[in-house]
Amino acid sequence: xxxxxxxxxxxxxxxxxxxxxxxxxxxxxxxxxxxxxxxxxxxxxxxxxxxxxxxxxxxxxxxxxxxxxxxxxxxxxxxxxxxxxxxxxxxxxxxxxxxxxxxxxxxxxxxxxxxxxxxxxxxxxxxxxxxxxxxxxxxxxxxxxxxxxxxxxxxxxxxxxxxxxxxxxxxxxxxxxxxxxxxxxxxxxxxxxxxxxxxxxxxxxxxxxxxxxxxxxxxxxxxxxxxxxxxxxxxxxxxxxxxxxxxxxxxxxxxxxxxxxxxxxxxxxxxxxxxxxxxxxxxxxxxxxxxxxxxxxxxxxxxxxxxxxxxxxxxxxxxxxxxxxxxxxxxxxxxxxxxxxxxxxxxxxxxxxxxxxxxxxxxxxxxxxxxxxxxxxxxxxxxxxxxxxxxxxxxxxxxxxxxxxxxxxxxxxxxxxxxxxxxxxxxxxxxxxxxx
Amino acid sequence: xxxxxxxxxxxxxxxxxxxxxxxxxxxxxxxxxxxxxxxxxxxxxxxxxxxxxxxxxxxxxxxxxxxxxxxxxxxxxxxxxxxxxxxxxxxxxxxxxxxxxxxxxxxxxxxxxxxxxxxxxxxxxxxxxxxxxxxxxxxxxxxxxxxxxxxxxxxxxxxxxxxxxxxxxxxxxxxxxxxxxxxxxxxxxxxxxxxxxxxxxxxxxxxxxxxxxxxxxxxxxxxxxxxxxxxxxxxxxxxxxxxxxxxxxxxxxxxxxxxxxx
Numbered sequence: 001x002x003x004x005x006x007x008x009x010x011x012x013x014x015x016x017x018x019x020x021x022x023x024x025x026x027x028x029x030x031x032x033x034x035x036x037x038x039x040x041x042x043x044x045x046x047x048x049x050x051x052x053x054x055x056x057x058x059x060x061x062x063x064x065x066x067x068x069x070x071x072x073x074x075x076x077x078x079x080x081x082x083x084x085x086x087x088x089x090x091x092x093x094x095x096x097x098x099x100x101x102x103x104x105x106x107x108x109x110x111x112x113x114x115x116x117x118x119x120x121x122x123x124x125x126x127x128x129x130x131x132x133x134x135x136x137x138x139x140x141x142x143x144x145x146x147x148x149x150x151x152x153x154x155x156x157x158x159x160x161x162x163x164x165x166x167x168x169x170x171x172x173x174x175x176x177x178x179x180x181x182x183x184x185x186x187x188x189x190x191x192x193x194x195x196x197x198x199x200x201x202x203x204x205x206x207x208x209x210x211x212x213x214x215x216x217x218x219x220x221x222x223x224x225x226x227x228x229x230x231x232x233x234x235x236x237x238x239x240x241x242x243x244x245x246x247x248x249x250x251x252x253x254x255x256x257x258x259x260x261x262x263x264x265x266x267x268x269x270x271x272x273x274x275x276x277x278x279x280x281x282x283x284x285x286x287x288x289x290x291x292x293x294x295x296x297x298x299x300x301x302x303x304x305x306x307x308x309x310x311x312x313x314x315x316x317x318x319x320x321x322x323x324x325x326x327x328x329x330x331x332x333x334x335x336x337x338x339x340x341x342x343x344x345x346x347x348x349x350x351x352x353x354x355x356x357x358x359x360x361x362x363x364x365x366x367x368x369x370x371x372x373x374x375x376x377x378x379x380x381x382x383x384x385x386x387x388x389x390x391x392x393x394x395x396x397x398x399x400x401x402x403x404x405x406x407x408x409x410x411x412x413x414x415x416x417x418x419x420x421x422x423x424x425x426x427x428x429x430x431x432x433x434x435x436x
Numbered sequence: 437x438x439x440x441x442x443x444x445x446x447x448x449x450x451x452x453x454x455x456x457x458x459x460x461x462x463x464x465x466x467x468x469x470x471x472x473x474x475x476x477x478x479x480x481x482x483x484x485x486x487x488x489x490x491x492x493x494x495x496x497x498x499x500x501x502x503x504x505x506x507x508x509x510x511x512x513x514x515x516x517x518x519x520x521x522x523x524x525x526x527x528x529x530x531x532x533x534x535x536x537x538x539x540x541x542x543x544x545x546x547x548x549x550x551x552x553x554x555x556x557x558x559x560x561x562x563x564x565x566x567x568x569x570x571x572x573x574x575x576x577x578x579x580x581x582x583x584x585x586x587x588x589x590x591x592x593x594x595x596x597x598x599x600x601x602x603x604x605x606x607x608x609x610x611x612x613x614x615x616x617x618x619x620x621x622x623x624x625x626x627x628x629x630x631x632x633x634x635x636x637x638x639x640x641x642x643x644x645x646x647x648x649x650x651x652x653x654x655x656x657x658x659x660x661x662x663x664x665x666x667x668x669x670x671x672x673x674x675x676x677x678x679x680x681x682x683x684x685x686x687x688x689x690x691x692x693x694x695x696x697x698x
Contacts, residue, residue, distance in 0.1 A: 307480055325488045326488050
C-alpha cells in the first residue's frame with residue numbers, strides 16, 4: 001500500500017521554477033533533482049534489463065521465532081509469523097541476504113530489484129523486512145522498539161540463522177549481504193556481529209544509501225513534511241485534494257496515451273516541473289505514514305501508554321480512525337525523543353548523547369574502515385543526509401565507495417549502471433571503488 | 437460468491453444478486469466499536485483529544501456509519517482471499533500459459549468495454565463513447581471476439597466507465613462507505629452502480645449469445661472472477677499498516693472522486 005500511496009502521492013503538477021536539466025556528466029541517470037529521483041525511481045527506458053518479478057521462482061514463507069509472544073487481537077493478522085521470501089537457484093550457489101529500508105517489508109519494490117538482479121546473476125536471494133516494519137516488530141524484535149542499530153541487527157542475525165535452519169536443502173557456496181537505506185546500516189552491524197559469532201562468514205557486504213546518523217536523517221525527513229505543506233500539517237487534506245485534482249486533470253488530458261504507473265508520473269513531472277517543496281512534502285508524507293505505523297504498533301504491543309491508554313482492549317474490529325489521525329501528527333523524531341531514548345536510557349543506563357552517537361555509522365568507524373569485504377554505493381545528492389555527511393561516509397570506505405553524482409535517496413537503484421555495479425561488486429573478483 | 441450466485445441463469449441469478457445487495461444495505465446499521473477505556477486508565481502521554489482538533493478536516497475521515505459491519509466483512513474478505521482466491525489465482529498463474537491467460541483477460545475486458553461505452557454515453561462524453569465503441573468493434577472483429585487487444589495499438593485505449601461513475605457524474609454523492617462481501621470497498625452510490633452494471637452485463641451476454649447451460653455459466657463467471665483477481669495486485673495486510681482499513685477507505689473514496697471528476 002505504501003508503494004501505491006507513494007505513486008499516488010507522486011504527482012503534484014503545478015507551475016514551478018525547477019528546470020528539467022539533462023545529465024551533463026557521463027553518468028546517464030536522467031533525474032538530477034534529488035527529490036524527483038527519490039520519488040520516481042528509474043524511468044523505464046533507463047532501467048537495467050532484469051527478469052520480471054513473476055518470472056523468477058520467488059517463494060513466500062512465514063517464520064515463527066522461538067519464544068512465546070502475545071500478539072494483541074488488534075494485530076491478529078500478524079500472528080502467522082514473520083514473512084520472508086526465498087528465491088532459490090536449482091543448484092548449489094552463493095546466497096545473498098537482503099535487508100529492507102525503514103518501514104519497508106520484504107516485498108518492497110526495491111527488494112524486488114535485488115531478487116530479480118541477483119537471481120539472474122546466479123544467486124539464491126533471501127529477502128527480509130526491516131526491523132522497523134510492523135510484521136518484523138511483533139514477530140522477531142526483542143523489544144519492538146526499533147531504532148537501536150545494535151539490537152535490531154542482532155535480531156536480524158537471529159532471523160537469518162533461523163531461516164537457514166528452515167531450508168536445510170538449500171545448497172550454499174558462500175554468504176553475502178546487501179541492504180538499502182537503514183537496511184544498509186544494519187547490514188554493516190550484522191556483518192560485525194558475524195565476525196564474533198561466525199555463523200555465516202560473509203564474503204561480501206554492500207551498503208546502499210545508508211544514513212550516516214539515523215537520528216539526523218529522521219529529523220530531516222520529518223521536516224520535509226512539516227515545513228512544506230502550505231499552512232502546516234493541519235492543511236494536509238486541502239493539499240491532498242489539490243494534488244489529486246492536478247493528477248486527475250493531467251490524466252484526463254493524457255489518457256489517450258495510455259500511460260501507466262511510473263511512466264505516467266515521470267511524464268507529468270517533466271511537463272509540470274513541480275516545486276522542490278511539493279516533492280519534499282510527498283517524501284515526508286510517505287515517510288510519516290510508515291513511521292507512525294511503527295510508532296503505533298510499538299505503543300500498543302508494549303502497552304506503553306503513549307497514544308493509547310495502558311490496558312485499552314483493542315479488538316479485531318475496533319475502530320482505529322481517531323488513533324490514525326493522532327499518530328499521523330506525531331513524527332519519527334517524537335518517537336525517538338519520547339519512546340526510544342527514554343526506554344533505552346532506562347534499560348541500558350546509556351546516556352542520551354551516547355545513544356544518538358550509537359545510531360551512527362561512526363560508532364563502528366574502525367570496523368568499516370578496515371573491512372575490505374564491505375562496499376558502499378551512495379549518491380552525492382541523497383536528501384536524507386545533512387550537508388557534508390556524504391564526505392564523512394566516503395571516508396569510512398577508503399577505496400570502496402562508489403558515489404554517484406545524483407540519484408537522490410535510492411532513486412537510481414534500478415538504473416543500469418547501478419545494477420551492473422551491484423552485481424559486479426559481488427561476482428567480480430576485484431572491485432574498483434571511485435567517485436564517478 | 438456474488439458472481440457464483442449470479443451464474444445459475446440470468447434471471448434467477450439477478451434475483452439472488454438483488455436480494456444480496458439489498459441485504460447488505462439494510463442490514464442493521466451497526467456502528468463501529470469504539471475503543472473502550474481500561475478500568476484503571478491513566479491518561480496516555482498524548483491523549484487523542486489533545487492532538488485531534490475539531491475544526492480540522494482530516495483526509496482519513498469518510499462517512500462510515502456501518503463501520504462495525506464493514507470491518508467484519510473486511511476481515512471475511514481477507515480470509516477468503518487468503519484461503520481461496522489467492523491459492524486459485526496462484527495455481528492459475530502457475531499452470532495456465534501466459535498467452536491463454538492474456539486471451540482470457542482480453543476477452544472479458546472486451547466485453548466490459550460495452551459497459552464502458554454505455555456509461556460514457558450516459559455521461560454525455562462523445563469522445564470517450566467513440567473510443568470505447570471503436571475499441572469494442574475493432575477487438576471483436578479484428579481481435580477475434582476480443583481474444584486479442586488490437587484496439588490499444590490503434591489508438592483506442594481502455595477507458596473504464598461504470599454506472600457508479602455515471603451516477604456521480606449526475607451529482608449523486610458517495611453515500612455511506614460499504615465493504616461488499618468478496619468485491620471489497622464500495623459505497624452506496626457505487627454498490628447501486630455495481631448492481632446496474634451486472635444487470636447490463638447479463639443482458640448483453642444474453643444478446644451476444646454467450647449464455648448457455650448452468651455448467652457453462654458457472655465456468656464463465658468463475659473465469660471472470662479469477663481473471664479479475666489475477667489483475668488486482670492488492671494483497672491484504674502486506675503493507676503492515678495497523679491503519680489499513682482506514683487507508684483503503686480513504687484511497688478508495690479519493691480514487692472514485694478522481695475517476696468521476698475525470
